[in-house]
Amino acid sequence: MSWTAGYNNSVAYTTGFYQEQSPTYLNACLVMQRVAPPSIEKFTYCELGFGQGLTSLILAATHPQGDFYACDFNPVHVLAAASIRDEAKLSNLTLPENSFGELAQGKVELPMFDYITMHGIISWISDETRAQIVQFLKRYLKPGGVVQVSYNAMPGLAQVLPLRRSRRGYA
Numbered sequence: 332m333s334w335t336a337g338y339n340n341s342v343a344y345t346t347g348f349y350q351e352q353s354p355t356y357l358n359a360c361l362v363m364q365r366v367a368p369p370s371i372e373k374f375t376y377c378e379l380g381f382g383q384g385l386t387s388l389i390l391a392a393t394h395p396q397g398d399f400y401a402c403d404f405n406p407v408h409v410l411a412a413a414s415i416r417d418e419a420k421l422s423n424l425t426l427p428e429n430s431f432g433e434l435a436q437g438k439v440e441l442p443m444f445d446y447i448t449m450h451g452i453i454s455w456i457s458d459e460t461r462a463q464i465v466q467f468l469k470r471y472l473k474p475g476g477v478v479q480v481s482y483n484a485m486p487g488l489a490q491v492l493p494l495r496r497s498r499r500g501y502a
């Protein structure tokens with residue numbers, strides 16, 4: 332099998348920021364559920380499958396006390412995000428160009444994480460790749476750490492449907 336493990340990488344992914352992945356946002360959600368959150372004073376954070384990287388770039392810039400890692404196996408994505416990171420001098424953001432399988436096997440030196448987040452990942456990948464993510468979580472999530480999973484769904488994106496329909500040429 333190729334390095335994409337069946338994932339369609341024929342076009343680079345779109346650019347988006349997802350506030351649900353923010354450690355500050357996640358801590359607020361936990362506090363509202365009366366669950367003790369990780370300390371926001373100093374923390375480690377990992378995003379799996381970052382696409383264009385906008386979420387991790389913004390989070391690293393707005394949380395200088397955090398040590399951020401964002402991983403993606405697509406070299407086009409890593410190059411684009413790394414050039415913005417370097418220009419913005421974000422020394423707290425590391426961008427490993429690796430598959431989830433490689434990470435799960437410990438092929439890259441990583442710390443244990445307080446937060447592991449992923450947006451638009453679980454619904455796009457094979458069962459085998461999902462199992463690699465579970466293996467990664469078992470290996471790298473700190474006790475008391477937070478895992479966040481989200482994806483785009485019709486109720487949240489209904490407002491852009493008219494735009495898609497008009498661009499495809501039907502009302």
Ligand SMILES: C[S@@+](CC[C@H](N)C(=O)[O-])C[C@H]1O[C@@H](n2cnc3c(N)ncnc32)[C@H](O)[C@@H]1O
Nearest residue numbers: 338344380381382403404405429430431450451
């Ligand atoms: C649907 S995109 C979502 C990107 C980003 N999270 C967002 O929402 O903008 C999925 C991302 O996961 C990456 N990806 C898919 N399978 C992967 C794997 N096995 N290992 C590492 N990255 C993977 C792709 O390159 C892509 O950037």
